[in-house]
Amino acid sequence: EDIDEDVIKIAFQTPEVDQPAALEYFERLFSDRVDVMTSGTEWTDFIGFGSGKGSALADYGRALGISPDEMMAFGDNENDRDMLNVVGHPYLMESCNPSMRGINDRVRYVRTVEEELRRLLAE
Template sequence: MGLEGIKLIACDLDGTLLHPGEREPRPEAFELINELHRRGIVFMPASGRQYASLRYLFAPVADELAYVCENGALVMSEGRAVVKRSMERSLAMDIANAVVAYPHADVTLSCEGHLYTISGNDAFIDHLRYEVHCDVTVVDRPEDIDEDVIKIAFQTPETEQPAALEYFARRFSDRVDVMTSGTEWTDFIGFDSGKGSALADYGRALGISPNEMMAFGDNENDRDMLNVVGHPYLMESCNPSMRGVNDRVRYVRTVEEELRRLLAE
């Protein structure tokens, strides 16, 4: 097949483009993205991360990309929001305060322009600012935020994530999607606000059909994205719960290896 007929390639980051222990894409990834751009194919990082963090991560090619941010609650292209879905405010406050009260969990509230967190854990704030490269604003309580909240997330130790996920899913899964995003992060986003819905809406806006889309993923927050696109790929190292996500999925060892193969066909 090669890349004939493909107009957009969405790609998850942690566990997919970024291998365990990696904090930034390898130089080969930028070379491949440049070649895709030359052929008129949009490369689209699809991540739970903030827009500012994604632009930093892809700095050498940042202006060539469109971005699925905040696990699908925000899509940015050419510096503007093409898709944005906000949470109902009282629900956002309920979730955020529940996370604040939960032991060993650090909360973030994503808005279009800023990422907010609660004061008290300087190491976590420094991690967001200097390691993840987010635009961070620190507040004393969730109610101090006056922007629309589009996603809430929390980080907890890997060993405690399953219990935390179960607790918050039991409390809130009737009102929002509660999903893991890596081994330490858990996300809350509005129903129909995931990566798949974001891709479908972006495709409608640009006249790109699902069969003209390809996507790479590895975890539960990629499930709806892989179900939407016509050409889904899972990493061989994916979360076991994702295997057999649909009857179209193919398995690959690395994104770069597969893109290199497709570009050569």
């Protein structure tokens, strides 16, 4: 009753040791209605279907006339998966969630965003 805006994301925090069980529990309850995914080691995110980071980047790209092949993104966890699959230049942090390794054949692994940006600007 008190929220006048559309809800685009709900996040639930749990101790790191309980996060896998919480994720499994929430997936069982809600995955037929929303995307349920991890965001870090303590958070479970609930996001409406088609409203994640990948959809947002695709929408912005269309509005600005930028193709996905011209986009880059950095990520480290499940809440970044669709974004990294949309952009032409996906980067995963070396310290990423192990479940993210090998998400696509274009991904490049980096230690820090800053180091990679410096490398790209030097080219």
